[in-house]
Amino acid sequence: MQYQGVLRKMMTEIGDEVQYYLDMKTDFLNMNQLISKEIKLSFVTYECLNCHLEKKIYRQGYCQSCFFDIPQAADWIMRPELSKAHLDEEDRDLAYEKRVQLQPHIVYLANSSNVKVGVTRKQQVPTRWIDQGAHEAIEIVEVPNRYLAGITEVALKEHVADKTNWRKMLKNDIEDVNLVEWREKLKEYIPAEATEYFIESNIETNINFPVTQYPAKPKSLNLIKTPTYTGKLVGIKGQYLIFEDETVFNVRSNEGLVVNIQI
Known part of the structure; x- marks a missing residue:
């Protein structure tokens, strides 16, 4: 075939x-x-x-x-803290930016090669975790726009990783951790603008790969x-x-x- x-x-x-x-x-x-x-x-x-x-x-x-022209490749895609649609300010295409940025976003912890913090649109859970090869993950906050998620990620990555070691992930050189405990430990570092969106009670999602x-x-x-x-x-x-x-x-x-x- x-x-x-x-x-x-x-x-x-x-x-x-x-x-x-x-x-x-x-x-x-x-x-x-x-x-x-x-x-x-x-x-x-x-x-x-x-x-x-x-x-x-x-x-x-x-x-x-295309990379330097289309909104799908703008800097705020990789750096959500640069999002400006909530201020009604255009980067490349305000209509697109409002559609993507002004929707619920999740800040999460995922364990693939190590515990890391990340951001994704709510509708991308658990797809984003799967794409990163995470065998366990948990939501920390659910905010109404991408900017709030971005500044929360920036604050938390001072205390936890924000990158995956792809070799370690693929070797399955991993250990299970208690992500609920990690969530509680990081709670105090959430920016004031996002504290009301902290998720008080949830459990981690476990993912098995073929x-x-x-x-x-x-x-x-x-x-x-x-x-x-x-x-x-x-x-x-x-x-x-x-x-x-x-x-x-x-x-x-x-x-x-x-x-x-x-x-």
Whole structure:
């Protein structure tokens, strides 16, 4: 079987075990069903996720001109504390910014390689945690806009990490922690503007990933430098495909690449 299409991050569905789906435009693959099968990945060309032109991808699946123009790639995406829609101030496209920024956001703790703080739109829970490869997570505050979530994250990351060690996450070199205790410990550092939104009582979410073999020394596949790769799929965690020879492929960081998948 052979499929071809532009890569976008895998869609996910939480359950006893996370289900992964890859949309290849004309085909829709349940990636869990491919575990234990040999897969051949081949780079074909580029396709910007915004303009859909065959242009080299710059960042986040976009060509360089789109990346510096469209609101989906503005600085406030990665740094929510820079959000200004609540002030009625435009960055690149005020209508888009209001639609995204002026909705409920969650500040959370997730444990993937270590305990980290993060921000996501409420509707992205638990998708965001799955994408990060977190095996447990918990909400800390639910605020009405992205700015409040951003300044809360900035305050809390003075006391807890805000990055995931992807190698440690993929090796499953992790330990279970009590995220309720972490939530209570960090409560005093929440900015005054967001204290009323603290979530007093909730429990952590546990996530199980479809992995039969974790890599001891994961090595990342770069399809641009190595245009063709063949390996046996042994698991999926976060947005990574894990192969038997300890090669790992981050689907999300390769968005915008047109690939051929042969099974």
